[in-house]
Structures are given as C-alpha cells and as structure tokens.
Amino acid sequence: MAATYNGYTVLSLKFNENCTETFIFLKKHNVRDQSTETPKDRTLFIQGLPPYSSKELLKHVFEKFGKVHKIFLHSKLNVKVGDEDKTASKYFGDKSSGGFKVGYVVYQNESSVRRVLSHPVSQSLLLSSIKDKDQLNIGLVAMKQQYNESLIKKEELQKEIDEFMTEWDQKKSLEEEAAKNQTGEDGWEMVTKKGRNPGISRKESVNKQILSKERSKQSRKQLLNFYQFQIKESKMNHLESMRKKFEEDKQKIDLLKQSRRFKPF
Structure with missing residues (x-):
C-alpha cells in the first residue's frame, strides 16, 4: 500500500x-x-x-x-x-x-x-x-568527478568569458539605440549625454523621477518657509503685546502719581 x-x-x-x-x-x-x-x-x-x-x-x-x-x-x-x-x-x-x-x-x-x-x-x-x-x-x-571538475581549462574559461562579453556588448548596443530613438510625452526627442562620463540616462522614467524629487523639494521648502513665517509672526505678536502692557503699566503709574498714592518703597 x-x-x-x-x-x-x-x-x-x-x-x-x-x-x-x-x-x-x-x-x-x-x-x-x-x-x-x-x-x-x-x-x-x-x-x-x-x-x-x-x-x-x-x-x-x-x-x-x-x-x-x-x-x-x-x-x-x-x-x-x-x-x-x-x-x-x-x-x-x-x-x-x-x-x-x-x-x-x-x-x-x-x-x-x-x-x-x-x-x-x-x-x-x-x-x-x-x-x-x-x-x-x-x-x-564521485570524488574523482569532483576533482576533475574543479580543474580549470583555460580554453573553456576563455570561451565562456568571450560569450558573456559578446552578449553584454549586444545588450548595451540595444540600450543605446533605444535611448537615441526615445521621445518624451510632449513629442520632443530625448537628448542623452555621451562620453567617458555620460551621467544619468535621461529616459522618460528618469525624467519623471527627477521632476518628482524637485516637486518634493519645493513642497518641503514652502512648508519650511510657512513655519518660519509663522514663528516670525508669533514673535511680532508677543513683542506687540509686551509693548501694549508696558504702556498700560506706565499709564497706571502716572495715575497713581497724580493721586499721590504712588509709593515705590
């Protein structure tokens, strides 16, 4: 069973x-x-x-x-x-x-x-x-097979490296061709920088990411400015209230002097 x-x-x-x-x-x-x-x-x-x-x-x-x-x-x-x-x-x-x-x-x-x-x-x-x-x-x-497989054959190794590099070059060539022919949402052709230091490939996805980061920076900056303005306004209001209180206290002292009831000591 x-x-x-x-x-x-x-x-x-x-x-x-x-x-x-x-x-x-x-x-x-x-x-x-x-x-x-x-x-x-x-x-x-x-x-x-x-x-x-x-x-x-x-x-x-x-x-x-x-x-x-x-x-x-x-x-x-x-x-x-x-x-x-x-x-x-x-x-x-x-x-x-x-x-x-x-x-x-x-x-x-x-x-x-x-x-x-x-x-x-x-x-x-x-x-x-x-x-x-x-x-x-x-x-x-099994031990014999494992030992034989551990030995490096230069011809096989070189062949595998050459095949990998050929595939890599073909892949990079296709990516460069795709980047050349790419157009943005507004119909304009995307221009990419070349040379020894090409920098970031300005594909549509990359551009969107950059714009998103810029918007995020702007919103944080606006929020920070808003908080700074709020703090400044709060300080101004506090100074104004202190000035008003000082004037009120000054008037009280004058009234007490006039009524001869002012005794500072």
Missing part, C-alpha cells in the same frame, strides 16, 4: 538490500502557470533526492514504471523548470551546495504516473539493480 505524508506519496530508496533506506516525496506536478515542458498529467514532482542523484540515475530508477520522456534536476526548489540547465556555468555563478535535490520526471503516458504514486513504501527501489555501475555517482567515483 502506498504511504502518504502531507499530500506527498512516500517512496523508499536504497543502494542495496543491506543499506539503510532513504525516503523521497512525490506528487503529481500541478501548478497554476503550467509549462509545456512539464504537462501536469504526465509529470512527477520529487523532493528529497539524495545528493548523488543524477538524471541518468533517476531514469534507471523510474523507468520500471513506464517510458520516461524527460528529466529535470535542480539543486533548489525555487528555480523555474529547465532554467538551471540553461544558465548553468562551470566557472561563474552560484555553486551547488551538494545537498538534497528536487526533480521532475516526465513520462510518455499518464498511466506511468499512477503506477508510481500507488507503489507501496515497503518495496524499496534499489539502485544496485542498475547494470552500469558507473551511473552511480557516489564514493570514489
């Missing part, structure tokens, strides 16, 4: 009968943004694949349930299917941590997916049943 956990079918994986089993988690691949590479009725999504897993290994393990059309293997979960294969670089970019992997197995028939999901967990899938033991990237074989 198939075992399930949190929506996944659980399968047992062993190197041979004498080894400890490891568990992998599978379910039918069904996402909102479906890719033509992974049709939902024929694709299995797998988590918890051991670090030594390879496409060849997965093909040998899962072909017992039906003809495998394609396999995708990724080192992390949040990668779009197939993207890691396309953008993989031997010398640059993020290096795989060598941890557990996620995979997608695409079958030619829907019935193969149903057979996998109904496979009992008590019947472990054995890797030792593979005829070509070189397919198993473990132990000494």
Whole structure:
C-alpha cells in the first residue's frame, strides 16, 4: 500500500538490500502557470533526492514504471523548470551546495504516473539493480568527478568569458539605440549625454523621477518657509503685546502719581 505524508506519496530508496533506506516525496506536478515542458498529467514532482542523484540515475530508477520522456534536476526548489540547465556555468555563478535535490520526471503516458504514486513504501527501489555501475555517482567515483571538475581549462574559461562579453556588448548596443530613438510625452526627442562620463540616462522614467524629487523639494521648502513665517509672526505678536502692557503699566503709574498714592518703597 502506498504511504502518504502531507499530500506527498512516500517512496523508499536504497543502494542495496543491506543499506539503510532513504525516503523521497512525490506528487503529481500541478501548478497554476503550467509549462509545456512539464504537462501536469504526465509529470512527477520529487523532493528529497539524495545528493548523488543524477538524471541518468533517476531514469534507471523510474523507468520500471513506464517510458520516461524527460528529466529535470535542480539543486533548489525555487528555480523555474529547465532554467538551471540553461544558465548553468562551470566557472561563474552560484555553486551547488551538494545537498538534497528536487526533480521532475516526465513520462510518455499518464498511466506511468499512477503506477508510481500507488507503489507501496515497503518495496524499496534499489539502485544496485542498475547494470552500469558507473551511473552511480557516489564514493570514489564521485570524488574523482569532483576533482576533475574543479580543474580549470583555460580554453573553456576563455570561451565562456568571450560569450558573456559578446552578449553584454549586444545588450548595451540595444540600450543605446533605444535611448537615441526615445521621445518624451510632449513629442520632443530625448537628448542623452555621451562620453567617458555620460551621467544619468535621461529616459522618460528618469525624467519623471527627477521632476518628482524637485516637486518634493519645493513642497518641503514652502512648508519650511510657512513655519518660519509663522514663528516670525508669533514673535511680532508677543513683542506687540509686551509693548501694549508696558504702556498700560506706565499709564497706571502716572495715575497713581497724580493721586499721590504712588509709593515705590
């Protein structure tokens, strides 16, 4: 009987009968943004694949349930299917941590997916049943491969650098052409500065941002001026009230003098 956990079918994986089993988690691949590479009725999504897993290994393990059309293997979960294969670089970019992997197995028939999901967990899938033991990237074989891959080949490195720089130059050329032909909202052609220090590219989005900052500065300045005017007016009112009080006190003193009731001491 198939075992399930949190929506996944659980399968047992062993190197041979004498080894400890490891568990992998599978379910039918069904996402909102479906890719033509992974049709939902024929694709299995797998988590918890051991670090030594390879496409060849997965093909040998899962072909017992039906003809495998394609396999995708990724080192992390949040990668779009197939993207890691396309953008993989031997010398640059993020290096795989060598941890557990996620995979997608695409079958030619829907019935193969149903057979996998109904496979009992008590019947472990054995890797030792593979005829070509070189397919198993473990132990000494894995260490040899890791060492060989760590060696830098100058020709390969130079080729990768040249390809990157060619793509970069093409991208910059397209951006410059787009900047030349750009027009503003009022129909005028946008003029951009060139040279060793071209400064900010005056695209429409940049111009809008600059105008927005200028308006913000003006509003802050007006607000500051308003507060300064308010403070000045408050001081003037205070001085006026003090002057008025002084005049009133002076008149009182004069009245007291006239009435001979003024006694300062």
